[in-house]
Amino acid sequence: MKKIFAIVLALVAFAAFAVTGMAEGVMTYADYAAAEMDTEVVIETYVQAHQSWWDNKVTVYTQDQDGAYFLYELACSEEDAAKLVPGTKIKVTGYKGQWAGEVEVMDGTFEFVEGGDTFIAEALDVTELLGTEELINHQNKFVSFKGLTLEGVEYKNGEPGDDIYLTVSYNGQSYSFCVEVYLTGPDTDVYKAVAELQAGDVVNVEGFLYWYEGVNTHVTSIAKAE
């Protein structure tokens, strides 16, 4: 009887793995979202982008079919950071935390999922969610906004080289977005594109739905709306 029970259990576990593609003990996005702050989380997710590696740490934007994660200062060698290309599947263990409204995985470590599939998210248009309480449900996802009015561009140090703060508006309400220099530095297209824009321009924006005391998208592309 015991043997049969063990075999059934093993089969169930195998079936679950086969269906979800997830290793045992790995949370689904729903599990992660429901987890309390400061609890340990284990996720499998796909790299979408990462900030520059520094001091054996790297901050990574990841997403799967169900939701997105911001992995703050993940322990990582410089060699491994170079392998974190978009689409790569990784298994992350860390703690769920919240910093200035941004829900993130802190103090995380990771391993590459050998033979894992790949996933690159399409930008989700959340323009109409701006100003609504629903927007935060898409936190950290790769998103797009159409037809925003650029109200102002401010370089962190008054000149190119550091972050760029963008003030955009939609339906009469203003929002702060950011060209995060460690994600998209001065040599990137988005950084250069901002320099060509002027207040009053109507723009389409793509980026990661980061949060800092409210929505603060980390912009990865920006262009005048046609």
Next chain:
Amino acid sequence: MIRSIIKRICLILCLLAMAVLLGGCHGSKGLVAFELPKEFDESRTHEITFWAKNDTNMTQVGIYEKAIEDFEALYPNIKVNLRLYTDYGRIYNDVITNISTNTTPNVCITYPDHIATYMTGTNSVVQLDVLMADQAYGLGGSKVKFDSPTQAEIIPKFLGECMIDGRCYALPYMRSTEACYVNKTYVEALGYELPETLTWDFVWEVADAAAKKDEEGLYLLNGQKVMIPFIYKSTDNMMIQMLRQRGAGYSDADGNILIFNDTTRELLNTVAQHTAAGAFSTFKISSYPANFLNAGQCVFAIDSTAGATWMGCDAPLIDISEDLLAEFETVVMPIPQFDPEHPAMISQGPSVCLFNKEDPQEVLASWLFTQYLLTNDVQIAYASTEGYVPVTAKAQESDAYQDYLSREGEDNDLHYEVKIKASRLLLEHTEDTFVTPVFNGSASLRDAAGQMIEEVTKGVRRKKNVDDAFIDSLYQNVASLYRLDQSSGRSSSTVDSGALGPLPATAVLLLCGLAGTWVLMALYMACGWVKKKKKHSGK
């Protein structure tokens, strides 16, 4: 014949190894110590770079730019290129990277802890004693084209902070300390009255009281879901100041690490206890203290006086949306004390160091610019951007600065009350300030001090059992992570490989050369021994 060829090859390899060795020696020689030229050569153009730090404050950027413009007008043959940072850590990292390639800036905003590491490069940092004392180009010198302060006019306590092993390696630029920004409205709502001097016991007691919730999980004090009664921005300062106030060990002037002691353990246990009560968190874990204070989600926020423009509901700089701002009275107080009769608080703020160059004229040009940063106009303008104080008595006592202070609260911009009160706090407590010993590795020790508070706070939040075993393990991990367990008693002239990163290529080459030479010598001796043995056996 074959033996002869082997012998020649050995000889050639030996010579090659020696050549590599000598080459390596040449490469690692570093710079010749700076010697002050008799005259500043104004016939030549000198281009210098200045790496500066601002507090994400555009007014400060404007002051740097104006200082450069005014200085260049006085010295048209000196061109100053400004590079701006908002983070001391990044400056430190970039300087270290550039020392090995001799591409350091000429003038650099820095902390003495960092200079101790920069000094591991031979003559890389200019020693300022001779420059300061020079009759012509020194502080207040006869050939300086502006009203430079004399050495006696620099606040001795601040200048003393720039001394390493009895020699001066920097000039103070601005000074600040930490302040406790208190929501007085909340303290009184809880039935307490602010004492003349905050004590740790008082802060913890009020913070615990502020952490109480109703049945629905809302905080009784603010009716919100969020409340961090006591939040600390720089936990390294928190630990350092508590240890100092308790008279407990941290480090000594010889670089001995003394932090892993029973008082530290006791302090960590206290932090754990109040974190468990929901009374305490840190910037690294939660966010900027100012944001919680201004949203009515905090009672005691400890941050630099140089962050005063962000503190309070009328602050000129605010990072949260207007609808989240709470109305309350902000009081600026010195950080909590264990012994109110003998207050102790950290002295911090940027200093300026000079990097050595092959051309002494270039260094002299850098020195002149550094002095210019201490003139009254620059000092008063920059100090007024935040709760800094000027580092010279000349500026502090000037009519312009006294007028600025006297206009406290006139407006919520230049004369913002909280900011000027923060500056006054330091002016009144300058003699109560202290700095920690500087040695190569002191920057790592500082990080470790803060990390222990962060780890204990996170440990409690993560439901870990923060007990003696946890702290024992923490001591071990932190000592190892920050390489505090590798050696003790390190002077500023020793090399902290952890801080400097991997060995430069020339050093690796040099070591390989040395090893190669030993191998070849051994090979040569072995050949001789075999030859001798064969001769003997042939007898």
